[in-house]
Amino acid sequence: xxxxxxxxxxxxxxxxxxxxxxxxxxxxxxxxxxxxxxxxxxxxxxxxxxxxxxxxxxxxxxxxxxxxxxxxxxxxxxxxxxxxxxxxxxxxxxxxxxxxxxxxxxxxxxxxxxxxxxxxxxxxxxxxxxxxxxxxxxxxxxxxxxxxxxxxxxxxxxxxxxxxxxxxxxxxxxxxxxxxxxxxxxxxxxxxxxxxxxxxxxxxxxxxxxxxxxxxxxxxxxxxxxxxxxxxxxxxxxxxxxxxxxxxxxxxxxxxxxxxxxxxxxxxxxxxxxxxxxxxxxxxxxxxxxxxxxxxxxxxxxxxxxxxxxxxxxxxxxxxxxxxxxxxxxxxxxxxxxxxxxxxxxxxxxxxxxxxxxxxxxxxxxxxxxxxxxxxxxxxxxxxxxxxxxxxxxxxxxxxxxxxxxxxxxxxxxxxxxxxxxxxxxxxxxxxxxxxxxxxxxxxxxxxxxxxxxxxxxxxxxxxxxxxxxxxxxxxxxxxxxxxxxxxxxxxxxxxxxxxxxxxxxxxxxxxxxxxxxxxxxxxxxxxxxxxxxxxxxxxxxxxxxxxxxxxxxxxxxxxxxxxxxxxxxxxxxxxxxxxxxxxxxxxxxxxxxxxxxxxxxxxxxxxxxxxxxxxxxxxxxxxxxxxxxxxxxxxxxxxxxxxxxxxxxxxxxxxxxxxxxxxxxxxxxxxxxxxxxxxxxxxxxxxxxxxxxxxxxxxxxxxxxxxxxxxxxxxxxxxxxxxxxxxxxxxxxxxxxxxxxxxxxxxxxxxxxxxxxxxxxxxxxxxxxxxxxxxxxxxxxxxxx
Numbered sequence: 001x002x003x004x005x006x007x008x009x010x011x012x013x014x015x016x017x018x019x020x021x022x023x024x025x026x027x028x029x030x031x032x033x034x035x036x037x038x039x040x041x042x043x044x045x046x047x048x049x050x051x052x053x054x055x056x057x058x059x060x061x062x063x064x065x066x067x068x069x070x071x072x073x074x075x076x077x078x079x080x081x082x083x084x085x086x087x088x089x090x091x092x093x094x095x096x097x098x099x100x101x102x103x104x105x106x107x108x109x110x111x112x113x114x115x116x117x118x119x120x121x122x123x124x125x126x127x128x129x130x131x132x133x134x135x136x137x138x139x140x141x142x143x144x145x146x147x148x149x150x151x152x153x154x155x156x157x158x159x160x161x162x163x164x165x166x167x168x169x170x171x172x173x174x175x176x177x178x179x180x181x182x183x184x185x186x187x188x189x190x191x192x193x194x195x196x197x198x199x200x201x202x203x204x205x206x207x208x209x210x211x212x213x214x215x216x217x218x219x220x221x222x223x224x225x226x227x228x229x230x231x232x233x234x235x236x237x238x239x240x241x242x243x244x245x246x247x248x249x250x251x252x253x254x255x256x257x258x259x260x261x262x263x264x265x266x267x268x269x270x271x272x273x274x275x276x277x278x279x280x281x282x283x284x285x286x287x288x289x290x291x292x293x294x295x296x297x298x299x300x301x302x303x304x305x306x307x308x309x310x311x312x313x314x315x316x317x318x319x320x321x322x323x324x325x326x327x328x329x330x331x332x333x334x335x336x337x338x339x340x341x342x343x344x345x346x347x348x349x350x351x352x353x354x355x356x357x358x359x360x361x362x363x364x365x366x367x368x369x370x371x372x373x374x375x376x377x378x379x380x381x382x383x384x385x386x387x388x389x390x391x392x393x394x395x396x397x398x399x400x401x402x403x404x405x406x407x408x409x410x411x412x413x414x415x416x417x418x419x420x421x422x423x424x425x426x427x428x429x430x431x432x433x434x435x436x437x438x439x440x441x442x443x444x445x446x447x448x449x450x451x452x453x454x455x456x457x458x459x460x461x462x463x464x465x466x467x468x469x470x471x472x473x474x475x476x477x478x479x480x481x482x483x484x485x486x487x488x489x490x491x492x493x494x495x496x497x498x499x500x501x502x503x504x505x506x507x508x509x510x511x512x513x514x515x516x517x518x519x520x521x522x523x524x525x526x527x528x529x530x531x532x533x534x535x536x537x538x539x540x541x542x543x544x545x546x547x548x549x550x551x552x553x554x555x556x557x558x559x560x561x562x563x564x565x566x567x568x569x570x571x572x573x574x575x576x577x578x579x580x581x582x583x584x585x586x587x588x589x590x591x592x593x594x595x596x597x598x599x600x601x602x603x604x605x606x607x608x609x610x611x612x613x614x615x616x617x618x619x620x621x622x623x624x625x626x627x628x629x630x631x632x633x634x635x636x637x638x639x640x641x642x643x644x645x646x647x648x649x650x651x652x653x654x655x656x657x658x659x660x661x662x663x664x665x666x667x668x669x670x671x672x673x674x675x676x677x678x679x680x681x682x683x684x685x686x687x688x689x690x691x692x693x694x695x696x697x698x699x700x701x702x703x704x705x706x707x708x709x710x711x712x713x714x715x716x717x718x719x720x721x722x723x724x725x726x727x728x729x730x731x732x733x734x735x736x737x738x739x740x741x742x743x744x745x746x747x748x749x750x751x752x753x754x755x756x757x758x759x760x761x762x763x764x765x766x767x768x769x770x771x772x773x774x775x776x777x778x779x780x781x782x783x784x785x786x
Contacts, residue, residue: 056168059101060160063108063171066091067153069116075105088117104168111181114188118145121191131241131294132276134194140272141187152180183265186252193248197240206236230345233300233325242296243330246274246379250333267380274379282376285347285395287366288354290324298335299348300327317561324352334383343389346396349660353399356559357406366402396658403659407563414650416560417666419476421646423552424576426583426638433580436466437587444547444584452484455546481553488548489577490687496574496674497683545694547584551577563663571670575642578679582634585690588697589627595700596620601707611710614744619700622751626693629758633678633686641676645669677768682761689757696750706743710736 062072069089071077074097078090091109093102122138122145124130156174160166175181237244249270256262280297283289290301303323326348335344354366382388407413426433437444439462443455463482485492551573556564596602596619607616649669656662673679678686709732 055098056101057160059097059105060166060168060171063105063168064153064157064160066105066109066112067115067156068150069112069119075109086120088113088120101168104172107172108175111175111184114184115145115149118184118187118191121195128294130239131296133242133245133273133296134240136273136276137190137245137269140269141191144183144187148180149184152178179261179265182262186256186262186266187269190248190252193252194240194245197244197248201236201238201240204236206238209236230341230348231322231325233302233327233329236329237295241294241330242277243298243327243332246270246277247330247332249273271379275376278376278379278382281347284351285392286354286368288351288358288399290351295327296330298327298331298344299351300325317556317558317565320352320356320562321565324348332383334388343392345660346392350392350396350399353403353659356562357399357402360406360410360559400658406559407659411560413560413563416476417564418650420564420572421649423476423480424572425642425646426576426579433583434587436463437580437583441584441587441591444550445545445588447543448484448488448546448549452546452549456482456484459550476554479554479556483551483553484546484549485551486549488544489574489581490544490548493574493578493679493683494687497680547581548577550580563659563666565663568666568670571674575670575673575679579634579638579642581690582630582637585693586627586630586634589623589630589693592623592697592700593627595704596623599704601704604707604711606713607707607711608740610744611707611740615703615707615710615740615747618744618747618751619703622696622747622754623700625758626696626754629689630693637676637678641673641678645673677765681768682764685757685761685764689754689761692750692754692757696754699746699750703743706739710740710743712736 059074062075065072066075071089071091074094075091078092081087081089091112093105093109097105118141122141125134125138128135156171159174160171249266253263253266253270256266277296280290280292283291284297284299290297290299292300301323302325303319326344331344334340357366358364377387377391382391440459443459446455460482463480553573554569555561556569602616605612646669649666656665712733
């Protein structure tokens with residue numbers, strides 16, 4: 001194999017003209033004082049009056065080098081400077097230089113350091129981890145250096161070479177007169193602040209800062225009780241980028257408001273470096289897309305690293321509520337105030353609403369029917385006056401209009417809410433609930449056991465048969481499933497009642513809030529919350545009937561589950577379980593009516609006056625009181641409470657302008673039902689009355705075998721009696737008197753106890769409405785006073 005040798009040859013190039021100063025920026029002498037340099041001409045030999053001009057010329061030549069971050073013959077790098085370390089050099093001036101020249105040099109040396117620092121910055125910020133905003137800032141600095149600053153230095157050198165009388169004072173005056181040096185100093189100040197922010201973040205405990213921000217946000221919410229609740233991300237980015245950089249430039253604009261040329265330069269700069277930020281904002285507000293690969297925008301995706309395309313996750317309502325959050329780190333000053341929360345909420349909601357539309361229609365890009373919809377806004381103009389509010393409102397209104405059309409025209413949300421009320425409230429469907437109870441009263445009256453599979457299957461099959469026969473317009477019934485809750489209704493509802501009482505009285509919650517606010521870190525906070533869950537108050541578990549555990553579950557399909565979310569369904573379930581309990585006890589008492597009025601033992605007229613008066617009649621009176629009471633409570637709750645809120649919920653289509661208001665109004669209707677005294681303050685009394693009524697009904701059934709023992713003339717083997725009753729021992733007068741006394745005494749106790757509960761219930765009901773009336777009067781007065 002033949003080897004070809006190539007010989008390198010080097011020769012000196014003769015130039016007809018002197019090489020310009022900018023050519024020395026490439027392959028220049030070693031940038032360190034540790035390397036050998038040519039020994040300069042001694043300044044001590046140029047100290048005479050005639051030679052001072054020569055010394056001045058040599059100094060100007062060095063200053064031209066210094067302006068480009070290079071050292072010269074008489075102005076050199078400090079001995080400690082090492083270019084590999086990335087440090088900014090300090091310049092030292094020759095001791096033998098004329099004192100007047102040395103004073104002028106010290107001003108120019110500062111510019112050399114600034115130039116050197118800016119070059120280091122844009123070299124470092126070209127890395128993608130710094131984000132698009134810093135990358136663009138580095139590009140703008142590089143363009144400024146090449147197109148403005150170095151050309152200015154070149155013009156100085158040209159004057160120096162061509163003008164024999166060019167002095168150092170003219171050199172300094174040119175620097176003072178040009179805007180380039182002022183702009184260099186502005187860029188240096190901005191970059192210095194950015195590097196300082198970088199240093200603080202690199203040396204800070206980001207987890208601790210995140211926790212402190214979280215606690216401060218929580219404290220502000222408790223103190224100010226904001227109407228708008230924002231899902232926020234309080235973590236700090238390890239690198240300053242995005243909105244943090246824009247805030248620094250914005251602050252520089254505010255600090256230079258008295259200098260028009262500086263403000264113009266800085267506004268042009270922030271417009272250029274914010275182009276990517278404005279594009280992300282525009283895409284979020286117009287398409288619901290968050291194209292932010294470097295985490296620079298004020299909205300972050302909490303599920304960024306999770307595959308959200310999975311069906312059960314993609315269509316989960318919790319994902320819609322928690323996926324997108326406000327990034328507090330780098331939030332622009334316009335959004336930092338409490339007044340900016342509303343605007344920030346609209347920005348967040350606009351993109352989230354557009355996401356619903358894109359997922360529902362399965363499209364990647366929404367059509368733009370608004371004028372100038374494709375124009376990305378200018379950052380400076382966007383933040384002037386009310387432009388930002390107008391811009392955000394424009395797209396927020398569009399997103400809401402599209403969502404209302406989707407929900408009411410596409411998914412017929414009005415019919416869906418109506419069918420929900422029919423199934424859960426019995427609204428216009430009370431007969432359906434009563435029919436279901438009649439068919440399953442025996443199974444529902446049995447005591448609950450852990451293994452309820454057989455009963456569940458039986459009830460579910462009956463429910464399925466009813467669902468097949470239901471109207472096609474009843475859309476919600478297709479998503480309903482029947483099951484038994486792990487907790488009885490009394491435990492579930494009393495947890496809500498205790499929370500409401502705690503919130504009203506302010507004792508336990510306030511103590512717990514103080515403990516949370518003083519937690520030192522996230523681990524301690526987690527322990528406090530877990531301890532609260534483990535030691536939360538609970539009622540003593542008692543054996544209850546199956547009706548207490550019965551509930552209808554529903555998995556609301558997407559996107560309806562955004563409006564009717566899990567909280568709404570939980571409230572629907574609690575309200576329906578309460579209505580079912582009222583209906584159930586009314587049905588029990590209706591069945592008992594046939595016992596106490598149609599059974600031959602109860603219609604027998606030969607009882608003694610004591611039995612007739614204290615047992616038969618009083619039992620009938622007590623039964624009538626119970627039956628009337630529960631029917632009146634059921635009528636009051638369904639007609640005065642549920643129907644009012646249900647009709648309001650169905651009339652909301654034309655009243656709210658925004659989807660969020662519609663969500664809040666639905667939630668408010670359900671909350672109004674939940675906070676009614678029947679489901680809040682008077683719940684424990686009613687649970688006791690349910691228990692009294694249930695035991696009384698069981699007592700009436702067992703009373704049949706007792707009545708034939710209190711009268712000697714009763715025929716034991718009548719066709720009206722069961723085989724068990726026919727084997728009852730014969731009549732004993734002493735035992736009959738004692739039994740009559742016991743029965744009378746028990747009925748009197750139940751009678752008195754039930755009366756006392758009714759009285760307490762009525763007092764609570766009057767107190768509830770009196771307080772509401774006073775509150776309404778106070779609100780009216782405050783409104784008139786305002």
